Amino acid sequence: MQWRRPILALVPVVAASVAIGAGRAQPPRNAEPPVAPLVAAGTVTLPDQPAAAPAVDTEYAYVPLRNARLAALSLRDGATAWSVPLDDAVAPPAAGAGLVLVAHATGVEALDARNGTRRWRAAIDGMVSAPLFAESGWLLVITDAGRATMMRAATGERLWERALGSPSRIRPAASGRRLYVGLDDGRVAALALETGRVVWEVKLPAAATTLHPLEDRVFVGASDRFFYCLSADKGKRKWRWRTGGAIAGSTTVDGDRVCFASLDNVLRALNRADGNQRWKAAVSHRPTGGPFLIGELLFVAGVSSELPAFRATDGRPAGTVKLGSEVPGTATLVPAFEGRPTRLLVISADGVAQLLEPPR
Numbered sequence: 001m002q003w004r005r006p007i008l009a010l011v012p013v014v015a016a017s018v019a020i021g022a023g024r025a026q027p028p029r030n031a032e033p034p035v036a037p038l039v040a041a042g043t044v045t046l047p048d049q050p051a052a053a054p055a056v057d058t059e060y061a062y063v064p065l066r067n068a069r070l071a072a073l074s075l076r077d078g079a080t081a082w083s084v085p086l087d088d089a090v091a092p093p094a095a096g097a098g099l100v101l102v103a104h105a106t107g108v109e110a111l112d113a114r115n116g117t118r119r120w121r122a123a124i125d126g127m128v129s130a131p132l133f134a135e136s137g138w139l140l141v142i143t144d145a146g147r148a149t150m151m152r153a154a155t156g157e158r159l160w161e162r163a164l165g166s167p168s169r170i171r172p173a174a175s176g177r178r179l180y181v182g183l184d185d186g187r188v189a190a191l192a193l194e195t196g197r198v199v200w201e202v203k204l205p206a207a208a209t210t211l212h213p214l215e216d217r218v219f220v221g222a223s224d225r226f227f228y229c230l231s232a233d234k235g236k237r238k239w240r241w242r243t244g245g246a247i248a249g250s251t252t253v254d255g256d257r258v259c260f261a262s263l264d265n266v267l268r269a270l271n272r273a274d275g276n277q278r279w280k281a282a283v284s285h286r287p288t289g290g291p292f293l294i295g296e297l298l299f300v301a302g303v304s305s306e307l308p309a310f311r312a313t314d315g316r317p318a319g320t321v322k323l324g325s326e327v328p329g330t331a332t333l334v335p336a337f338e339g340r341p342t343r344l345l346v347i348s349a350d351g352v353a354q355l356l357e358p359p360r
Contacts, residue, residue: 056095
């Protein structure tokens with residue numbers, strides 16, 4: 001099983017309007033044809049349909065499959081490097097530091113990223129409720145009883161535990177020596193990474209749907225249709241912005257802009273300092289992932305067989321990638337590595353994996 005090329009029909013479009021409600025501009029005559037926003041590096045059909053979003057590192061995508069297996073898909077050639085049984089997984093996997101971390105119904109398991117062999121397995125008291133946090137050798141597990149357990153990813157050693165009082169459904173995030181969690185009861189808490197000590201917590205009117213911390217502030221999208229900016233030192237609200245739908249996908253920071261999509265099918269860019277809107281753009285489908293920043297373009301995945309691109313500077317449409325499958329699935333950002341650009345891995349619900357990259 002290897003990448004096949006080319007497989008995608010790419011439909012570039014000429015930028016027509018900057019924001020919702022703006023008039024349409026006609027392309028100039030004899031203009032150079034627009035460049036496709038992403039081109040196909042290849043495609044491959046997986047052994048079965050995906051069961052959850054994959055984890056990625058610089059070499060592989062680790063894809064949970066519906067046949068109760070975890071497959072390591074090479075990002076170089078599309079070959080399946082290894083495949084192992086994956087029983088009772090309850091959350092998407094995480095990857096880092098040569099490991100693949102998997103949450104099971106009764107514990108957490110670490111696999112060797114090179115060959116899928118088990119490195120360790122540890123029992124957990126309760127069902128894992130949030131995606132695993134695995135960065136820089138740390139591994140955080142949050143259960144449905146609202147208990148957070150920090151472990152050493154390399155060995156499974158428990159470093160600290162903290163009763164949070166509520167479960168979480170979103171992936172924790174870290175910046176510096178702080179760890180941030182969004183809880184089901186609307187609280188956002190900042191914990192000391194090394195000890196689990198609660199540095200601060202703030203109660204929002206609704207549960208967080210996205211978390212994106214920086215050194216000086218924390219951006220929180222919530223299900224009450226507000227996008228919040230909190231100070232990183234004390235959690236004080238600096239500003240908020242109301243949208244027409246709950247915040248979906250993830251948050252992207254590009255210079256002095258913070259960009260996010262909401263379920264009113266709108267992509268927005270706000271000034272990160274004061275929350276003033278820089279631009280907004282209509283998205284033709286319901287967003288499920290992103291916005292993903294690749295170069296100077298933002299891509300918004302969703303319930304659609306098309307992947308639209310927008311200019312990060314002003315929100316103008318910058319082209320559309322028509323995906324090879326009509327069955328929408330997941331999109332995952334693949335980090336730049338060894339001269340390779342940042343890429344996007346799209347896996348449809350019917351098991352077709354497509355690797356997209358900027359044109360050369």
